[in-house]
Amino acid sequence: xxxxxxxxxxxxxxxxxxVSRALKNNPIISESTRKRIKKTAEEMGYRPNVxxxxxxxxxxxxxxxxxxxxxxxxxxxxISGIEDIAYKNGFxxxxxxxxxxxxKEAKIAQTLFANRVDGLILSLGMETKSFEHLKxxxxxxxPLILFDRVTDKIDAHxxxxxDFGGAYQATKHLIENGARKIAxxxxxxxxxxxxxxxxxxxxxxxxxxxxTDKSLIFNGTMTRNDGIExxxxxxxxxxxxxxxFCANDTTALGIIIYLKEIGIKLPxxxxxxxxxxxxxxxxxxxxxxxxxxxxxxxxxxxxxLVISQINNKISDTxxxxxxMPTQLIIRNSxxx
Amino acid sequence: xxxxxxxxxxxxxxxxxxVSRALKNNPIISESTRKRIKKTAEEMGYRPNVxxxxxxxxxxxxxxxxxxxxxxxxxxxxISGIEDIAYKNGFxxxxxxxxxxxxKEAKIAQTLFANRVDGLILSLGMETKSFEHLKxxxxxxxPLILFDRVTDKIDAHxxxxxDFGGAYQATKHLIENGARKIAxxxxxxxxxxxxxxxxxxxxxxxxxxxxTDKSLIFNGTMTRNDGIExxxxxxxxxxxxxxxFCANDTTALGIIIYLKEIGIKLPxxxxxxxxxxxxxxxxxxxxxxxxxxxxxxxxxxxxxLVISQINNKISDTxxxxxxMPTQLIIRNSxxx
DNA sequence: TTGTAAGCGTTATCAT
DNA sequence: ATGATAACGCTTACAA
Numbered sequence: 098x099x100x101x102x103x104x105x106x107x108x109x110x111x112x113x114x115x116v117s118r119a120l121k122n123n124p125i126i127s128e129s130t131r132k133r134i135k136k137t138a139e140e141m142g143y144r145p146n147v148x149x150x151x152x153x154x155x156x157x158x159x160x161x162x163x164x165x166x167x168x169x170x171x172x173x174x175x176i177s178g179i180e181d182i183a184y185k186n187g188f189x190x191x192x193x194x195x196x197x198x199x200x201k202e203a204k205i206a207q208t209l210f211a212n213r214v215d216g217l218i219l220s221l222g223m224e225t226k227s228f229e230h231l232k233x234x235x236x237x238x239x240p241l242i243l244f245d246r247v248t249d250k251i252d253a254h255x256x257x258x259x260d261f262g263g264a265y266q267a268t269k270h271l272i273e274n275g276a277r278k279i280a281x282x283x284x285x286x287x288x289x290x291x292x293x294x295x296x297x298x299x300x301x302x303x304x305x306x307x308x309t310d311k312s313l314i315f316n317g318t319m320t321r322n323d324g325i326e327x328x329x330x331x332x333x334x335x336x337x338x339x340x341x342f343c344a345n346d347t348t349a350l351g352i353i354i355y356l357k358e359i360g361i362k363l364p365x366x367x368x369x370x371x372x373x374x375x376x377x378x379x380x381x382x383x384x385x386x387x388x389x390x391x392x393x394x395x396x397x398x399x400x401x402l403v404i405s406q407i408n409n410k411i412s413d414t415x416x417x418x419x420x421m422p423t424q425l426i427i428r429n430s431x432x433x
Numbered sequence: 434x435x436x437x438x439x440x441x442x443x444x445x446x447x448x449x450x451x452v453s454r455a456l457k458n459n460p461i462i463s464e465s466t467r468k469r470i471k472k473t474a475e476e477m478g479y480r481p482n483v484x485x486x487x488x489x490x491x492x493x494x495x496x497x498x499x500x501x502x503x504x505x506x507x508x509x510x511x512i513s514g515i516e517d518i519a520y521k522n523g524f525x526x527x528x529x530x531x532x533x534x535x536x537k538e539a540k541i542a543q544t545l546f547a548n549r550v551d552g553l554i555l556s557l558g559m560e561t562k563s564f565e566h567l568k569x570x571x572x573x574x575x576p577l578i579l580f581d582r583v584t585d586k587i588d589a590h591x592x593x594x595x596d597f598g599g600a601y602q603a604t605k606h607l608i609e610n611g612a613r614k615i616a617x618x619x620x621x622x623x624x625x626x627x628x629x630x631x632x633x634x635x636x637x638x639x640x641x642x643x644x645t646d647k648s649l650i651f652n653g654t655m656t657r658n659d660g661i662e663x664x665x666x667x668x669x670x671x672x673x674x675x676x677x678f679c680a681n682d683t684t685a686l687g688i689i690i691y692l693k694e695i696g697i698k699l700p701x702x703x704x705x706x707x708x709x710x711x712x713x714x715x716x717x718x719x720x721x722x723x724x725x726x727x728x729x730x731x732x733x734x735x736x737x738l739v740i741s742q743i744n745n746k747i748s749d750t751x752x753x754x755x756x757m758p759t760q761l762i763i764r765n766s767x768x769x
Numbered sequence: 770t771t772g773t774a775a776g777c778g779t780t781a782t783c784a785t
Numbered sequence: 786a787t788g789a790t791a792a793c794g795c796t797t798a799c800a801a
Contacts, residue, residue, distance in 0.1 A: 114771075121796090125770065146795070170504065448788045482778050
């Protein structure tokens, strides 16, 4: 049998409300009685029934998080950042993964909503194009933060990495190292991050006075094989570039493996830069130059934002998009 | 304002209890009224208050998970497995990371307990030596499953990979490839997984009639640098082995980087096998032979176990340890 | 400063 | 097959 505030009250011959207030450090209760109450609560082994309190107050002190895949370095870094801040502020975090499936994303959102999370942080799945499941939150002013893969269709605070800037830097770096014919392995242009990266790539070419050659731009699903296929195509057409900027490290890896296989010298003949700083990119031979996104910081920021919204209760309609700086990490795949 | 079962009841001129029963598909309610009720519930936009139900029934339909670090491939695979099964069974999963800190692990366990999770799945942190925080669960017969890093000190179902067998296979493989002087980079012997791996290593040596040379066994914290330092020591003492079995891929990676640096031919001069099949191990040059642990399956199994315990309510005192098979993946770091 | 009492939405017990 | 009612443990007006 669990001890309740009533048991403590009875023990001390006072009322349950006094006990409740004392345990919540309500300043209206006198120092002495509060101490007395806390002491006996401790002695009796009292454990507050969080469920009852949540039910009563309609606050769960829980933040929901939905990511496409936990098992990816960037996302798990973000989660760590969220956890860090949430934990310090007394919030519990519930993490789920959508596996990039809209239905699962929607189902999870509904479950989190039903479980009355105080706020939601999410990165959209690859296929997500309808946002009904998020209306659940926005309609009822439940704080919602989008990060990384975001959408214009939803009014919410958004946290993104500087994809454009990162891509721009990466491309500029390749140009400065002498590249003139640069290919780009990009993702679906319906997804903000890949769109921005491609735009950054093109902007850097333009600013350097290079013209963009559409036959050097590939848009696929960003698997290792997508990178390989793109290069195979280029080679078949006798259009091998002198550099490739990939919108993720996975395609860059594919390309490196393929080019090594066919005996092309990296980075001398073809220089390569990836994106995301996946753990493997440092240890491949040659190590992959890449763009580092501040995952942990993004998570921290997201958690701070959602918590401040939860606490202020101000239905903040002034939604902003926070862009966090990315960083070019130069490694052997592009070092001349 | 949220619709409650009372609103539905009023609308249909029936009682709230009937509504409750109908929505829960209680067979005692007639087919016709149940349909009527579900229809109006739908129309009125009714959403069950999970909090109220949890409060009332003392069941949260939530499983707590604690891992040392989400951001590690093995653990995130396990989490995916847990999620998969939990999701299919209508359970919500709350994931937290202990960062290998006892205090955080204890704090999280307390929070999960206070939040009345129906069951807990956890992998102990590196430093965890006291288990008071788990007594919270075992004392009250709340289902608890330990996996990977487990302890004899707690009575619970346990799920581990076949660390001994994996290490045995790895070592045997090295021997079959001609190695006679095999070093071992192991972890703290207070932790079951590292202990088993070391034992598997020694057993394989014994079975092959090789004697174990203690000066070839190193026990550190399993960082990349630990591997490097071990090999530096061996080299300084002119005791470079012809093979190394590492209890994780991280140390194997360190060793590979170091040996390449000093111009030793891999695997010809020194063959290497790691453990865990980290994503990077496939793409390093040379690719790292390693032992694959069935993370996803372990997670599924853990979730199945905890859910069946939750549902049966049988205070199952017959605790068993389930060992799941590991698999040797032979790559270039050991292929002669 | 403390007490009284209502109520959160659901489920379970006991009637009918 | 359905209804009335109490109860879960806590918080919070309102009262004293």
